[in-house]
Amino acid sequence: MRKTTVAVLLCSLLSAQALAAGQMKPGLWEMTTKSDAMKNMPKIPPEQMEQMRKMGVNVPQFQDGAMVTRVCITRQMAEGDQLPGLEKNEMGCQSKNMVRNGGSYSVDIVCNGAAMKGEGRAKGTFNGNESYTSTYDFKGTMHGQPVNQHSENSGRWLSADCGNVKPVAEMMPKK
Structure with missing residues (x-):
């Protein structure tokens, strides 16, 4: 359950970045994902989370049914128009039917x-280059x-x- 939820949520997190070309400011972002699956996700013991952090894993925080994580968006990623990892078909997924209309976007993900x-x-809206909202x-x-x-x-940036x-x-899984 945890592996499935995290993989699908990672796709949703990256879906906003897929259509961010020229719309996301490079740098440190805080991203929040809310879903019913997050509420039912088993808790990771604090000592295991600390061990993961020591290994360099960016462990998200879980708050009120939401996953909150900080991610780095490089200049190349902000200027690109593909989901990191999906263009290489790492999970057997591809982005299709990308549509941008001003600050709004939509994209289909086929796995x-x-x-x-x-x-x-996924569909959403950028509010300038420092924040966005979306659904997946x-x-x-x-x-x-x-x-x-x-x-x-x-x-939010x-x-x-x-x-x-x-x-x-x-953050994408390696083959």
Whole structure:
């Protein structure tokens, strides 16, 4: 359950970045994802979270059914128009039907990989280059388990300096 939820939520987090070309300011962002699945996610013991942090993992915070994380958006990512990792088909997913209209966007995500199959749709609005809101819906399977996910997402720019937070592209699963 945790692996499925995190993978789908990572796609939703990155869906906003997919259509961010020229709209997201490079630097440190705080991104929040709210979903029913987050409320039911098992709690990670504090000692395990601390161990993950010591290994350099950017562990998100879970608050009131929401996942809050800080991510670094590089200049190249802010100027690009692909989801990091999806252009390489890392999870068997591709972005399709990207549409931009002013500060609004929509994109379909189609997954047909060994681990993840299904379709999703993200849509949202940028409020200038320092914040956005979006929704993401996905229906399919991950590792053979059914997934029917709806999430509401928001992001806000915090700083030009990412500090020790790694770029969001490095969060994607490796083959």
